[in-house]
Amino acid sequence: MNQATLMITICMLIPTVVLVAAWVLAARSTEDREKSTPFECGFDPKNTARIPFSLRFFLLAIIFIVFDIEIVLLMPIPTMYMSSYIPQIMVTYIVFIIVLIMGLIHEWNEGSLDWSA
The missing domain is CATH 1.20.5 (Single alpha-helices involved in coiled-coils or other helix-helix interfaces)
Structure with missing residues (x-):
């Protein structure tokens, strides 16, 4: 006790x-x-x-983060393609790249990537 x-x-x-x-x-x-x-x-x-802060800088930072995450998602695809040849992997890869390029073109046309304005 x-x-x-x-x-x-x-x-x-x-x-x-x-x-x-x-x-x-x-x-x-x-x-x-x-x-x-x-x-x-x-x-x-x-x-x-x-x-107040620069809204353009904030939007550019968000775009950078989104595209950075997408690149991280793309990195294992060549290894997956080399280890097992499945046509669906290549089709998915191409569709994902096309969506990324369309998003980049949209941001470019919108003017979010232009710092001069």
């Missing part, structure tokens, strides 16, 4: 010490000089977070 009491005391003491230490450390850092200055990207933390 004495050992169980010791274990319960230790199990209660360790989390209490950690919580008190975290509370003391957090109280010290709330008035830190670095936290009141603008951070690395240049946004002022005291003002509103609704600062």
Whole structure:
């Protein structure tokens, strides 16, 4: 019974010490000089977070992510084609490439890839 009491005391003491230490450390850092200055990207933390940004840059980043994922999906196709010759793999590959090229042409005609405008 004495050992169980010791274990319960230790199990209660360790989390209490950690919580008190975290509370003391957090109280010290709330008035830190670095936290009141603008951070690395240049946004002022005291003002509103609704600062306008370049929507064209955002759309280009989304297009990059989509085409990057599509390239990752295309990478195993030559290995699959070499390991087993199934005509459906080649047909699927060609259809996927055609859809990618049509998407690229659409983005190009829409002007999403043009930075000069």
